[in-house]
Amino acid sequence: MxxxxxxxxxxxxxxxxxxxxxxxxxxxxxxxxxxxxxxxxxxxxxxxxxxxxxxxxxxxxxxxxxxxxxxxxxxxxxxxxxxxxxxxxxxxxDLPSLPPAKIMVCQKSGCIKRGGKGLLSELEKTLCDRGLLDKVQIEQTDCQKRCSSAPNCVLMLGKKKYKKIHPEAIASLLESYLNTDHPCQEE
Missing domain, CATH: 2.40.50.140 (Nucleic acid-binding proteins)
Structure with missing residues (x-):
């Protein structure tokens, strides 16, 4: 939109x-x-x-x-x-399933110097604590061309992108996204 x-x-x-x-x-x-x-x-x-x-x-x-x-x-x-x-x-x-969730974390030198490794490990720990690590693809990327806002991480849920987002917020968005795929499990 x-x-x-x-x-x-x-x-x-x-x-x-x-x-x-x-x-x-x-x-x-x-x-x-x-x-x-x-x-x-x-x-x-x-x-x-x-x-x-x-x-x-x-x-x-x-x-x-x-x-x-x-x-x-x-x-x-x-x-x-x-x-x-x-x-x-x-x-x-027959209904289409939700596209897989994906998290892209920049691992180039600028992002690593500004906390990229720590962001990646905190993200993995948070997702593991909530039981979401196996439900999302984490990709270590090259430069995302947003060096001024390093460290960079992008969450993709279907066609929607979330940038500059904290690992706890990523986990919450991911839980919400995955729960809509199976409404019968809520009951």
Whole structure:
């Protein structure tokens, strides 16, 4: 959605599926969700559109996980889903799984001199303490071209990148990201 959007929060909504909204071509682009306080329009990523169009029935209760984002110029809030599933059922195996999480830590001399080795070991320790080390790929990279903000570390969750983030925050974001993949385990 570009740099004009600021991430507000993660979404975990339950409500009644009202139908799809589309663009001028008639293809489903949005999911309409009825919740007690009103109706919401939530953008669907392309990989979810086909599978949901075949599996959801209007009136069905669903859980939607995603993010809310604020347009910093207009003040408009947009909602975007990354997982939709019927309530009381496990996700259909036909639905695409979440892309793997990846952490890239710069290990060039500038970052190492400014704490890159310590950042990497603290990150590994924090993830190990929370049981997340085997659920994420940690990659030691060459220069990330951001030497003025060394040591550099980038967390990639799907298509979203997080920069200048502390290991505890990385672990929390990673836990939240991985838990949305299996909503049946929350119960």
């Amino acid at each position: 570009g740099d004009k959007y600021l991430g507000l929060s993660e979404l975990n909504l339950e409500g009644q599926f009202l139908g799809f909204g589309g663009d001028e071509s008639g293809k489903p682009k949005y999911l309409h969700l009825g919740i007690p306080s009103g109706n919401l329009q939530i953008k669907l990523p392309k990989e979810l559109r086909r599978s949901l169009g075949l599996s959801l029935v209007p009136g069905e209760q669903v859980r939607v996980c995603g993010v809310s984002q604020l347009n910093i110029y207009t003040g408009e809030v947009k909602l975007k889903a990354h997982h939709v599933s019927p309530i009381d059922t496990c996700p259909n195996s």
